[in-house]
Amino acid sequence: xxxxxxxxxxxxxxxxxxxxxxxxxxxxxxxxxxxxxxxxxxxxxxxxxxxxxxxxxxxxxxxxxxxxxxxxxxxxxxxxxxxxxxxxxxxxxxxxxxxxxxxxxxxxxxxxxxxxxxxxxxxxxxxxxxxxxxxxxxxxxxxxxxxxxxxxxxx
Amino acid sequence: xxxxxxxxxxxxxxxxxxxxxxxxxxxxxxxxxxxxxxxxxxxxxxxxxxxxxxxxxxxxxxxxxxxxxxxxxxxxxxxxxxxxxxxxxxxxxxxxxxxxxxxxxxxxxxxxxxxxxxxxxxxxxxxxxxxxxxxxxxxxxxxxxxxxxxxxxxx
DNA sequence: TAAAAACTTGACAAAGAAGTCAGGTTATGT
DNA sequence: ACATAACCTGACTTCTTTGTCAAGTTTTTA
Numbered sequence: 001x002x003x004x005x006x007x008x009x010x011x012x013x014x015x016x017x018x019x020x021x022x023x024x025x026x027x028x029x030x031x032x033x034x035x036x037x038x039x040x041x042x043x044x045x046x047x048x049x050x051x052x053x054x055x056x057x058x059x060x061x062x063x064x065x066x067x068x069x070x071x072x073x074x075x076x077x078x079x080x081x082x083x084x085x086x087x088x089x090x091x092x093x094x095x096x097x098x099x100x101x102x103x104x105x106x107x108x109x110x111x112x113x114x115x116x117x118x119x120x121x122x123x124x125x126x127x128x129x130x131x132x133x134x135x136x137x138x139x140x141x142x143x144x145x146x147x148x149x150x151x152x153x154x155x
Numbered sequence: 156x157x158x159x160x161x162x163x164x165x166x167x168x169x170x171x172x173x174x175x176x177x178x179x180x181x182x183x184x185x186x187x188x189x190x191x192x193x194x195x196x197x198x199x200x201x202x203x204x205x206x207x208x209x210x211x212x213x214x215x216x217x218x219x220x221x222x223x224x225x226x227x228x229x230x231x232x233x234x235x236x237x238x239x240x241x242x243x244x245x246x247x248x249x250x251x252x253x254x255x256x257x258x259x260x261x262x263x264x265x266x267x268x269x270x271x272x273x274x275x276x277x278x279x280x281x282x283x284x285x286x287x288x289x290x291x292x293x294x295x296x297x298x299x300x301x302x303x304x305x306x307x308x309x310x
Numbered sequence: 311t312a313a314a315a316a317c318t319t320g321a322c323a324a325a326g327a328a329g330t331c332a333g334g335t336t337a338t339g340t
Numbered sequence: 341a342c343a344t345a346a347c348c349t350g351a352c353t354t355c356t357t358t359g360t361c362a363a364g365t366t367t368t369t370a
Contacts, residue, residue, distance in 0.1 A: 001235050001280075003156055003273060005328065011269060027346070040330055047348065060337035061345050076272070080156050084327090114166060114288065117231070118158060121276050125156075133269065160358065182316070195360055202318065215367035216315045239357090 009037060010045045010083040011076075017055060018071040018130045025057075025064030045083070052082030071134065077126035164192060165200045165238040166231075172210060173226040173285045180212075180219030200238070207237035226289065232281035 012035045020026050032042040046065050049055040056068045067074060167190045175181050187197040201220050204210040211223045222229060 001156070001158055001162060001276075002239075003269070007156060008269070029346085038330070040332095041328085043347070044329080044349085050348095057347060058337090059335090059345095059347055061339060063337075063346050065347090076269075084157075114158070114163070114231075117280070117283065121156075121279075124276075125272070128272065184316085193360070195362095196358085198317070199319090199359075205317095212317060213367090214315090214317060214365095216369060218316055218367075220317090 004084060006045070007080055007083045009035065009041070010049060011079055012037075013042060013045050014049065014054070014067070014074075014079055014130065015133065017065060017067045018074075018134060020066070022070065023066070025062075025066050027064040030064070048084075049079070049082050052078070054078060054082055067130075071130040074130045075126050076128040076130070076133070077122055079130075080122075080125055159239060161200070162235055162238045164190065164196070165204060166234055167192075168197060168200050169204065169209070169222070169229075169234055169285065170288065172220055172222050173229075173289060175221070177225065178221070180217075180221050182219040185219070203239075204234070204237050207233070209233060209237055222285075226286040227284050229285045230281050231283040231285070231288070232277055232279075234285070235277075235280055 013031050016031050016034055017026055028039055028042050028046065031037075031046075032039045035042070046055055046057070050057055050065070054068055054074060055065050057063065057065050168186050171186050171189055172181055183194055183197050183201065186192075186201075187194045190197070201210055201212070205212055205220070209223055209229060210220050212218065212220050
């Protein structure tokens with residue numbers, strides 16, 4: 001269970017865009033400078049994010065990248081998925097090398113609860129907007145708990 | 156954010172041990188057969204788990220591995236950490252290649268909230284005992300939510 | 311006490327992820 | 341219109357993680 005390098009760096013780029021005043025694009029060169037990453041790598045990350053519809057590029061001499069939506073409407077879960085994120089249920093089954101009787105889709109697979117845990121975590125990340133990451137960090141954990149509770153009350 | 160292969164397979168081994176009646180060890184050969192993994196790989200995984208104090212080996216001709224504690228007292232978080240799990244705060248800083256001003260330990264690092272999210276997830280996993288994974292899977296998600304709420308009420 | 315079954319552990323090879331390169335295409339400003 | 345700055349994207353190299361190998365050591369049973 002790890003946050004991959006690609007997710008970390010990709011999120012750094014997204015957060016730089018979130019700090020930018022709306023409507024003024026930030027160039028790849030500038031993002032790369034601020035995060036001490038190579039220009040080529042930042043290009044690749046933003047390509048992945050744009051492909052997922054999270055960022056938007058402005059071409060031309062004063063171009064760059066913007067968020068496709070305001071930071072309040074972009075959720076951590078989306079960013080994580082765009083950057084390679086969680087494996088889907090189907091992918092898990094395809095890559096499974098073990099005996100068929102233990103497949104995730106079988107009733108008797110001991111790991112199914114683990115995947116439920118993973119999906120639960122994913123659903124929490126889908127409730128954290130970027131704007132929250134920019135606020136006072138002490139709030140994040142508390143906010144997550146509140147969201148957990150809200151989810152519980154629906155059950 | 157991914158569950159690594161090592162975590163998945165290691166947890167499979169642990170769950171096999173948890174299904175075993177207490178006091179009767181399960182051989183590496185048998186675990187490997189049930190999970191369709193190589194004997195060598197299962198040896199390595201159990202070595203990691205024993206090193207972390209989660210399993211206990213019984214040598215000799217009818218030996219094998221047991222859980223070091225009953226399934227109710229072994230938590231998912233421990234298993235994940237034993238298998239390579241989450242990076243610590245210090246490791247994150249050591250491997251950080253970017254500019255020093257953005258280090259996790261600096262006040263102005265935009266990623267600190269992300270690490271708080273990671274730690275929060277970890278604390279949830281530390282509240283899920285193996286015994287719960289063996290029960291009806293529908294319960295797991297609901298139980299996680301209850302635990303989130305309990306944690307919230309402490310704040 | 312000897313053989314067999316089992317665990318122990320470091321070193322290594324194969325597979326996969328991370329990051330780079332190179333050669334595009336598109337838009338802007340003069 | 342042309343030069344420039346910027347984005348676009350597949351192919352490639354490098355590095356890390358996975359999983360295997362091999363050569364032990366320990367314990368039990370006959």
